[in-house]
Amino acid sequence: MSYEQNLIEDEEGIRALVRGARRVAVLGIKTEQHSGQPAFYVPEYLAQAGVDVVPVPVYYPEVTHILERPVFRRLVDIPGEIDLVDVFRRPQDIDQHVDDILAKKPRAVWFQSGIRNDAAARRLAEAGIRVVQDRCLMVDHRRYAR
DSSP states (O other): OOGGGGBOOSHHHHHHHHHHOSEEEEETOOOGGGTTSHHHHHHHHHHHTTOEEEEEOSSOTTOOEETTEEOOSSGGGSOSOOSEEEEOSOHHHHGGGHHHHHHHOOSEEEEOTTOOOHHHHHHHHHTTOEEEOSOOHHHHHHHHOO
C-alpha cells in the first residue's frame, strides 16, 4: 500500500475522518483569552458538539486547564487512544512535533486551514497515519458530523 492513500483529499475520506473523530487532541490550542482566534474557537466548537477535546498547548506553561479540560504538554503524555490530532501550528513549526505525533500513533492528523507541510504529511502517511492538510475541521464537522 502506497503512503499516498493516507493523504486524504476526497470528500468521502474527509467525511469518514470527521465522523470517526470522537477524541481529538488539539496541538497548539490557545487559551480563553484568545477566544477570537481559530486555535481557541474551533476546539471550543468541537467540545460543545460533544467531541472529547484534549488540549495540547505549545505556550502558556502556567496553564493547567483549557475548556475545563486538563492540559498535556506532549501528545505521548495523553493516556488512551487519540482519533485525530488537530494541528494549529505554522507549517515551519510542525516538523518539531512529528516524532511526538508518530510516537502517539493517532488514526489521523489534521492541518488546519492555511497549513501545509508536505514533508511532515508524507512522514506521517508513510507511518500509516491519515493526513488532511489546509482544511478547517470546524467547517467539515458542521458539514459531515450530523
